[in-house]
Amino acid sequence: MKESLGTTGLILNEPLLWEKGKKGRCGFSIPRRDVESCPLDEDLTCEGPDFPDLSEVDVVRHYTRLSQWNFGVDSGMYPLGSCTMKYSPKTNEKQAGLSGFSGAHPLLPANLSQGALKIMFEFEQYLAEITGMDATTLQPAAGAHGELTGMLLIYAFHKSKGVRRSKIIIPDTAHGTNPASVTLCGYRPVSVRSNEQGILSAEAIADVMDDDTAGIMVTNPNTLGLFEENIQKIAEIVHSKDGLVYCDGANMNAVMGIVQMGKIGVDIIHLNLHKTFSTPHGGGGPGSGPVCVKRHLESFLPVPRVIQENGRFILAENYPESIDKVSAFHGNFGVMIKAYSYIRSMGPKNLKKASQLAVLNANYIKERLKRTLHLAFDRPCMHECVFSDKYQVAHKVMTLDMAKRLMDYGFHPPTIYFPLVVNGAIMIEPTETESKEDLDQYIEAFKAIVNEARENPDLLHEAPKSCKVKRLDEAAAARKPCLAG
Amino acid sequence: MKEISELNLPDDIRYAEDHEWARLEGDRIRVGLDDYAQDQLGDIVFVELPQIGDTFEKGKEFATVESVKAVVECYLPVGGEIIAVNTALEESPELVNKSPYNDGWFVDVNPSDPSEMDDLMTNAECLEKLKGAD
Numbered sequence: 001m002k003e004s005l006g007t008t009g010l011i012l013n014e015p016l017l018w019e020k021g022k023k024g025r026c027g028f029s030i031p032r033r034d035v036e037s038c039p040l041d042e043d044l045t046c047e048g049p050d051f052p053d054l055s056e057v058d059v060v061r062h063y064t065r066l067s068q069w070n071f072g073v074d075s076g077m078y079p080l081g082s083c084t085m086k087y088s089p090k091t092n093e094k095q096a097g098l099s100g101f102s103g104a105h106p107l108l109p110a111n112l113s114q115g116a117l118k119i120m121f122e123f124e125q126y127l128a129e130i131t132g133m134d135a136t137t138l139q140p141a142a143g144a145h146g147e148l149t150g151m152l153l154i155y156a157f158h159k160s161k162g163v164r165r166s167k168i169i170i171p172d173t174a175h176g177t178n179p180a181s182v183t184l185c186g187y188r189p190v191s192v193r194s195n196e197q198g199i200l201s202a203e204a205i206a207d208v209m210d211d212d213t214a215g216i217m218v219t220n221p222n223t224l225g226l227f228e229e230n231i232q233k234i235a236e237i238v239h240s241k242d243g244l245v246y247c248d249g250a251n252m253n254a255v256m257g258i259v260q261m262g263k264i265g266v267d268i269i270h271l272n273l274h275k276t277f278s279t280p281h282g283g284g285g286p287g288s289g290p291v292c293v294k295r296h297l298e299s300f301l302p303v304p305r306v307i308q309e310n311g312r313f314i315l316a317e318n319y320p321e322s323i324d325k326v327s328a329f330h331g332n333f334g335v336m337i338k339a340y341s342y343i344r345s346m347g348p349k350n351l352k353k354a355s356q357l358a359v360l361n362a363n364y365i366k367e368r369l370k371r372t373l374h375l376a377f378d379r380p381c382m383h384e385c386v387f388s389d390k391y392q393v394a395h396k397v398m399t400l401d402m403a404k405r406l407m408d409y410g411f412h413p414p415t416i417y418f419p420l421v422v423n424g425a426i427m428i429e430p431t432e433t434e435s436k437e438d439l440d441q442y443i444e445a446f447k448a449i450v451n452e453a454r455e456n457p458d459l460l461h462e463a464p465k466s467c468k469v470k471r472l473d474e475a476a477a478a479r480k481p482c483l484a485g
Numbered sequence: 486m487k488e489i490s491e492l493n494l495p496d497d498i499r500y501a502e503d504h505e506w507a508r509l510e511g512d513r514i515r516v517g518l519d520d521y522a523q524d525q526l527g528d529i530v531f532v533e534l535p536q537i538g539d540t541f542e543k544g545k546e547f548a549t550v551e552s553v554k555a556v557v558e559c560y561l562p563v564g565g566e567i568i569a570v571n572t573a574l575e576e577s578p579e580l581v582n583k584s585p586y587n588d589g590w591f592v593d594v595n596p597s598d599p600s601e602m603d604d605l606m607t608n609a610e611c612l613e614k615l616k617g618a619d
Contacts, residue, residue, distance in 0.1 A: 393486060400527075400554075417554045423525075474553040475528030479578065 005076060005410025005441065008466045014065040021052025027059060069468045071412055073281075077434055077442055081384045081415035081427025082175070082223050084253045084275035085282075086358075091345060092278065092338035101337050106329035110314050117313035120330065121306045123340045124290075130343075130351065131249070131269050132260030133292035137301045138336055139327040143250060146270030146289030147181035147217070149302065150246045152323045153268055153293065154215050155185060156300040157244060160321055165214035168246075169238075171200050173222045173419050178248060187214060194421065198224045198377040202233040209237050215244035215267075220259075221251045223419040224377060225362060225384035225427070235265020244268065244297075252276045253431065254359055254383035257352030261292075268293050277339035288335040302326045357432035358383040361439060365428055368443045372450050376422040384429035386422050397453040397460050399424040404471060405452065405463035409445035486524055489615050493520045495586055499605035501562035502614075506586065507605060510593075514563050514602065517590040518550065518581055521615060526552035529581045532574040534591060540566045543601050548591055550581070561594065563601045569593035 054062075072078065078085040096102065104116050124136035140146040151168070158165050168187045170178050171194055179189035190208055195201045199222065209216075216238050220228040228234070235245045247261055247269040253276045261269050273288040274281045281287075293301065303322045304315035346354065359382055366375065366385035374390035389399040403413035403426070415427040430439060452459050464470060494500070498508040504522035508515045523529065531551040541547045543564035550557050570592050574580060581589035596602075606614065 396486070398486060420555060475530055475579065478530035478551075478553065 004445070006408045006466055007410070011068060011468045012065050014062055017052045017054060017059075017062060018050075020058055020062065021054050023053055025053040025055045025058065027054055027056040071407075073433070076410055076412065077430065077438055078412040079414050079428045079430045079434075079442070080412065081225070081386070081429040082250060082418070083281065083415065084251075084272070084383070084429060084431055085412075086253070086275075086278055086431040087433040088278050088280050088338070089342065089345065092341045095341040096334045096337040102334070104333070106333075111312070114313055116333070117306050117315070119337065119340055120333075121308060121313055123336055123343075124306070126340070126343050127271060127290055128292050130256055131252070131266075131271070131292045132262035133266075133269060134262065134295040135298040135301060136290055136292045137305070137326075138288070138290045139302045139325065139331040140270065140289040140291055141327060141332055142274075142287035143248075143270060143272045143289045144177040144181055145326065146272075146291045147177055147246075147248065148184055149289075149291050149323070149326050150217075150268045150270055151181055151185035151187065152326070153291070153297055153300045154244050154246065155187075156321065156323050157297060158214055160300075161242070163242075165212050165243075167210075167213045169205065169208055169213060169216040171218060171222065172421050173198070173224055174217065174219060175223060175248060175250060178217050178219070182217065194222070194224070197379065198222070198226045198421075199228050200230060200234060202230045202237060205234045206237050209241050209243060211241055213238075213241065213243050215246055217246045217248060219248035219250060220261075220266075221254045221382035223251070223427075224386050224422070225251075225254075225381040225429075226377060226379070227254075227382055231266075232264050239265065250275060251383060254355055256355040257348060258355055262294055266294075267297060273335050273339040278342045279335045279338040286332045286335060288332045288339070290331075304330075354432045355383070358430075361430040361432060361434060362428070364436075364439055365430055365443060369446055372447050373426065376425070383431070384427055386419065387426040387428070388422050389424035389426065392450065392453045393424070395453050395457045397457050399426050401457075401460035401463060402426070402446075402449050402453065405449045405460045406445060407464040408466050409449070411442055411445060487520075489612070492524070492612075492615070493586075494608040494611055496608045498586065499562070499602055499607065500611040501560065501605055503560050505559055505562045505591075507562040507594075507602060508586075509599075509602060512595070512599075513568060514565070514594045514596050514599070515590050516562060516592050516594060517585055518559060519611075520585050522557075523582050523585045523589070526550065526557065527554045528552055529578045532578045532581060532591070534570045534574065535567050537567055537570060540564075540597075543598075559591070562605055563594055563596045564598065565594040565596040567592050568595045 073085050073087050100115055120138055127136045128134055140149045166188055167190050168182045169192055170189045171192050173194050182189045192204050192208060220231055222228055238245050244267045245265050247266040249269045249271045252271055270289050270291045273279045299319055299321045300323055302325055303317045303319050306313055307316045362381050362383050362385050366381055373387035376386045376388055399416045403416045406413045417425055419425060498506045500506050500519055504519045506517050506519045529550055529552045533549040535547050541561045544560050546558045547561040548559040571590050
């Protein structure tokens with residue numbers, strides 16, 4: 001297809017349900033009462049919430065119209081850097097929808113949940129194999145929850161040795177959740193600058209690592225899309241002072257089947273199933289952030305743990321050093337099924353291929369756009385590349401303007417203004433999902449926008465032009481938010 | 486965003502490395518965020534200020550500014566006790582964008598060592614530094 005993806009079409013306006021409702025409308029009928037009426041205690045009753053009265057078609061049209069205003073990876077390319085917005089294969093949904101899984105109750109005893117426990121048991125092993133670690137917990141409900149779990153494991157490890165440490169090292173390219181998780185666990189984050197190549201140097205870590213530092217939290221590949229090449233040396237420095245190495249595995253999609261995290265010195269890593277393992281992301285479903293550890297930390301993992309005994313799967317609680325539960329039950333089970341389905345559909349060879357293609361796609365974009373946009377670090381990247389608006393500033397065009405204009409061309413904007421170490425950052429992560437034709441179209445759109453920036457900058461300042469909602473007043477939205485339903 | 490030549494850097498105030506400014510007003514020092522910082526941050530949506538009576542050493546974090554682009558910490562250019570805060574910023578954080586040196590001020594400090602002002606940059610030095618960084 002040569003013409004631009006972005007076009008206009010009839011998009012229907014839709015009011016709030018409260019504006020749409022009319023007293024007396026109803027979308028369901030309940031069966032006739034066949035028992036004696038039994039009034040509730042008056043203390044337990046009140047007028048009830050203010051819900052609008054709506055018919056079935058009112059509700060269906062409401063949500064269908066809202067969905068048509070939306071843009072998702074099922075509609076087009078969604079290259080949000082560091083978010084790995086890869087396509088979610090539909091077979092995942094089918095497997096998760098099997099009644100044995102979708103109807104399972106978390107309070108069923110183990111002997112009535114053998115299938116579900118078997119999946120969890122195997123899934124833990126798959127994730128350990130993919131990361132090169134020894135044991136896994138599936139309880140954390142999202143990435144940041146995985147980070148917190150990891151920090152609790154580090155705390156428990158030092159406590160078991162009778163020591164208490166107060167600091168964790170975090171590079172300046174980290175996700176904002178990293179220092180937040182560290183702080184929530186009572187540690188003080190110590191920020192370390194990345195070097196002129198955009199990665200950590202072993203010397204910088206040696207300078208700050210001391211006997212009061214519990215460990216380091218490093219995202220690898222980092223948020224500049226660069227592999228932390230000195231990680232092994234850094235791990236040696238941290239280990240030499242009895243610290244632990246935590247890897248934020250948000251960017252694992254670059255290195256599946258390629259890097260054995262356990263072998264390069266990582267003690268703990270969390271995974272984002274909603275990124276690397278293709279489960280729906282953002283509004284599409286809950287996340288899941290399993291944590292994998294090396295053998296020496298296994299005894300600290302949350303309970304209950306799924307273990308196999310005499311051919312049966314049981315939920316074992318007897319781990320006295322455990323940090324205890326981090327989830328009410330077993331984590332987001334439905335998400336696990338989808339990721340399990342993905343791993344089994346792909347197999348080891350294709351998981352590795354997915355990572356290779358994700359890296360190839362990002363490098364293709366980097367090479368083809370680096371004369372159009374300023375490239376922050378001109379060296380081979382992993383699964384994402386980071387540009388900036390440096391060449392466009394002279395035309396008074398900023399990253400935000402180009403991102404908004406991309407919508408007119410039919411693409412979701414990339415991540416902007418992150419990582420913070422690059423001024424006016426534009427972080428593009430195409431993932432392995434996109435074909436060469438799609439990537440070419442995206443690249444051509446970006447080139448056209450850069451031309452517009454030179455010739456008609458106001459076009460960009462006013463973008464998007466063809467979306468349902470035009471340029472939002474983000475400042476007003478943040479200063480005076482309207483949170484009405 | 487502004488070109489360096491378009492920046493407003495008055496000569497009656499001093500500038501810190503992280504783009505806080507300090508102005509001697511009688512025996513107190515008024516502190517805010519300079520034109521370069523407000524321009525780089527874009528529309529500011531929230532400013533978190535300290536409490537009156539808090540004391541900070543020079544260079545310590547005393548405020549947090551959130552814009553549509555980023556959240557940044559601000560460091561006190563001169564150590565001392567906070568004796569006034571600009572409560573207008575609670576309701577109208579955009580004052581920092583509109584009037585960084587007047588209505589958009591952050592705090593007044595009773596300096597523990599007024600000579601700390603001397604370590605800060607003049608507007609000419611600040612401009613030189615910005616040119617070098619670009």
